[in-house]
Amino acid sequence: MRKYWHVLQIGIQNTLSYRVNFLFRSLFGLIPLTAVLSVWKTIYSQGGGAIAGYTLSQMISYYLVVTLVDMLTAVAEDDWQIAADIKDGRISQFLLKPIDYLGYRLTLFAAGRVMYAAMAVAPVCVFILLQREHFVFPSDAATWLAFGLSVAMTALLQFFVSYTLALLAFWLQEVSSFIFIVYAFEYLAGGHLFPLDILPSWSSRLLMMTPFPYQLYFPVNVFLGRATGAELATGLGIQAMWVLLAWGMARAMWRRGIRHYEAVGG
Amino acid sequence: MKPPSQPASVPTESPPPPAPALGWSRYPRIYGAMWRNSLVREMGFKANFLLWILVELLWFALQLSFFSVLYSHTDRIGDWTRWEVVLLVGASHFIQQMFQAFFLVNCAEISDLIHTGKLDFMLLLPVNTRFVLSLRKVDLGAFVNAASAAGVMAFALRELGRTPSAAQVGGFATLAAVGILIHYSLMFLLATISFWTVKAQGIVYGYYNLFNIARYPDAAYQGGFRRFFTFVIPMLLVSNVPVKVLAQRLTEPLDALWLLIAGVACAVVSEIGWRVSVRRYTSASS
Numbered sequence: 001m002r003k004y005w006h007v008l009q010i011g012i013q014n015t016l017s018y019r020v021n022f023l024f025r026s027l028f029g030l031i032p033l034t035a036v037l038s039v040w041k042t043i044y045s046q047g048g049g050a051i052a053g054y055t056l057s058q059m060i061s062y063y064l065v066v067t068l069v070d071m072l073t074a075v076a077e078d079d080w081q082i083a084a085d086i087k088d089g090r091i092s093q094f095l096l097k098p099i100d101y102l103g104y105r106l107t108l109f110a111a112g113r114v115m116y117a118a119m120a121v122a123p124v125c126v127f128i129l130l131q132r133e134h135f136v137f138p139s140d141a142a143t144w145l146a147f148g149l150s151v152a153m154t155a156l157l158q159f160f161v162s163y164t165l166a167l168l169a170f171w172l173q174e175v176s177s178f179i180f181i182v183y184a185f186e187y188l189a190g191g192h193l194f195p196l197d198i199l200p201s202w203s204s205r206l207l208m209m210t211p212f213p214y215q216l217y218f219p220v221n222v223f224l225g226r227a228t229g230a231e232l233a234t235g236l237g238i239q240a241m242w243v244l245l246a247w248g249m250a251r252a253m254w255r256r257g258i259r260h261y262e263a264v265g266g
Numbered sequence: 267m268k269p270p271s272q273p274a275s276v277p278t279e280s281p282p283p284p285a286p287a288l289g290w291s292r293y294p295r296i297y298g299a300m301w302r303n304s305l306v307r308e309m310g311f312k313a314n315f316l317l318w319i320l321v322e323l324l325w326f327a328l329q330l331s332f333f334s335v336l337y338s339h340t341d342r343i344g345d346w347t348r349w350e351v352v353l354l355v356g357a358s359h360f361i362q363q364m365f366q367a368f369f370l371v372n373c374a375e376i377s378d379l380i381h382t383g384k385l386d387f388m389l390l391l392p393v394n395t396r397f398v399l400s401l402r403k404v405d406l407g408a409f410v411n412a413a414s415a416a417g418v419m420a421f422a423l424r425e426l427g428r429t430p431s432a433a434q435v436g437g438f439a440t441l442a443a444v445g446i447l448i449h450y451s452l453m454f455l456l457a458t459i460s461f462w463t464v465k466a467q468g469i470v471y472g473y474y475n476l477f478n479i480a481r482y483p484d485a486a487y488q489g490g491f492r493r494f495f496t497f498v499i500p501m502l503l504v505s506n507v508p509v510k511v512l513a514q515r516l517t518e519p520l521d522a523l524w525l526l527i528a529g530v531a532c533a534v535v536s537e538i539g540w541r542v543s544v545r546r547y548t549s550a551s552s
Contacts, residue, residue: 020463028472035479039486043340051339177317184324193332198339 003099004107011111019119026071026120030127033067037131052198058224060134062195064127065220070192071120073155073216075162078109082166083175091261102163102250109159138223146232150219153239157215160246167250170257191217197226211246214239296393297401304404315407322411326359329481330418344485350513351483353422357512358481358505360415361442365449367408372400373453374470377460383550396540400454423512430512438512441522444529445480445504451529451536452476452499458543480505500528 015022037060044056054062082105085091094101128135138144165182168175187193189212196204196217207213218235221227227235308315333355337348346354376399379385388398423430430438453473479501484492487502495501503525510516 021469024469024472028475031475032478034491035482035487038488038491039336039343039482042343042486043336046340046342048340174311174314174317177314177321180321181317181324184321184328188328188331193328194335198335200338 004103007099007104007107008111011108012115015112015115019115022116022119023123026116026123029067030123033063033127036063052195054195054198057134057136059195060131061136061224062220064131064135065223066192066216067124067127069151069154069216069219069223071117071124072113072151073158075109075158076112076116078105078112078159079162079166079179080176082163083169086167086169086257086261087173095258102254105163106159109155113155136224138225143222143225146236147219147223150222150236150239153236153243154215154219156243157211157239157246160243160250161211161215164246164250164253167253167257170260186212186215189213190215191220195220211242214242293393293397296397300402301404303402304406307403308406319407319410322363322407323414326411326414326418329355329359343483346483346485349422349425350509350515353419353426353513354483354505354509355481356415356418356422357438357442357509358477360412360419361445361449361480361505361508362477363408363412363415364442365446367405367412368446369400369450369453370408371403371405373450373457375403376454376457377470380460380547381464381550385547386549389547395544396454396537400450419512426513428514430514434512434514437522438508441508441511441525444525445508447529448500448504448532449477451532455536455539458540461543461546476501496524500525500532503528 040059040063041056044051044059049055051059085094091101094104138147161182162179165179166175168178172178189196189207189210191213196207196213199207214235218227218239222232222235330352333348333351336343337351341347343351379388379399388395391398453470456473457470459469476499479495484496484502484506487495492502496503503521507516507521507525511522516522
């Protein structure tokens with residue numbers, strides 16, 4: 001376990017040099033968020049109270065919590081770095097070292113998220129503060145606890161999915177187009193664009209059968225108190241199942257990939 | 267321009283080497299060569315070429331689906347109806363893809379060229395450096411995606427029951443070209459920040475967020491945000507104004523004039539920024 005502690009420290013030191021980058025990225029990210037909120041405010045101002053069960057405040061809170069969860073769990077550079085490690089043959093050294101590559105990358109991912117959140121937390125919180133009349137906090141500690149648990153599982157799920165996709169680099173020259181295709185589906189089915197339950201109920205039910213909602217939509221719902229009681233417990237169970245499944249996929253991909261691997265130029 | 271005088275030692279009977287074309291006339295030929303290079307490069311990875319077209323199509327469909335969900339809950343955003351917004355999303359995708367076809371990869375690679383010192387080579391070429399930097403690669407797949415955007419626009423116009431006149435199509439094309447010029451000028455300006463700091467590599471991609479604003483109807487914005495993205499960074503003009511011309515709903519002709527002024531202003535600022543920045547270039551330590 002000690003060695004992963006060192007990896008974490010190295011990871012944090014490496015990402016320290018990207019502080020300004022992280023700050024800019026989070027600031028730039030607030031621009032499209034403002035745009036989406038403006039569109040919704042305009043629609044709500046045209047009359048009519050709730051839309052698909054969302055009041056204006058609930059709708060705005062939804063997008064704000066999406067930003068929050070995204071800040072804590074989104075995979076940023078990790079998948080490109082993993083694919084590059086494989087393509088450039090750098091992965092060979094990990095086969096010799098007494099360290100597990102998945103554990104190593106997961107630790108680096110955690111370090112990257114900690115640093116990114118540290119830089120992004122100020123702009124995001126100021127932004128939320130500006131929208132505070134519309135922002136609803138969870139009322140009880142149990143919700144906070146469930147939210148924390150769900151966010152942790154979201155981060156793991158995000159990471160395992162990205163890791164598995166990046167390992168396609170064992171077989172393919174170029175993996176970024178595949179990563180972007182999966183990301184496009186995640187963007188819609190994960191609830192980035194809009195809350196899934198404003199869709200016709202048959203299509204939102206269909207989407208809930210995929211892992212994508214558990215990569216973002218579910219923890220946001222927990223925060224907003226839209227998943228409670230038995231629904232919350234089932235949701236957490238399903239999310240845990242997806243995490244385990246994705247972890248199994250990641251392991252299986254790695255085993256097959258390593259057998260296929262020829263160190264290029266190494 | 268006076269050709270350089272021959273050194274005295276050259277024997278007079280040998281034919282003089284073909285004089286290189288010095289004026290503007292060589293630029294179309296150079297650009298033609300860049301197109302051929304790009305075509306050869308893309309055709310080397312055909313599957314990848316097709317996959318990237320698919321990626322862009324998916325994201326375009328995603329944007330359309332977002333508005334289709336919005337309009338399942340409302341019948342207008344400000345004074346924009348459903349098919350007018352589809353026309354807007356199509357037009358802004360068209361403008362973005364045309365920008366991508368000519369400029370995006372080139373702008374994105376500038377910071378790498380600076381940090382690896384490869385810019386030395388470009389500076390030594392006997393052509394305008396900004397010309398090479400801006401246009402050396404052409405993204406051919408983006409033309410396919412621009413065509414799909416044009417298809418969506420044609421469909422939206424039919425649903426609106428509006429047939430634009432030749433003058434309106436011409437006006438749209440001109441204003442769309444100004445929009446592309448604005449995107450290019452601003453992104454090139456951002457890329458020149460790489461002359462000042464290594465840490466700004468991701469900043470060029472940050473510009474992508476601005477495409478998102480251009481896609482929404484201007485009526486959705488109010489207050490300072492709207493003024494800032496109209497008068498300082500004219501994102502609310504680049505797609506909205508051309509679409510208004512096409513959909514015959516340009517109530518403020520001043521908008522079109524302002525877009526033209528903004529285009530010129532962005533181009534000038536971008537050129538000044540480039541000239542000031544390139545003077546700082548000291549090559550990479552090698």
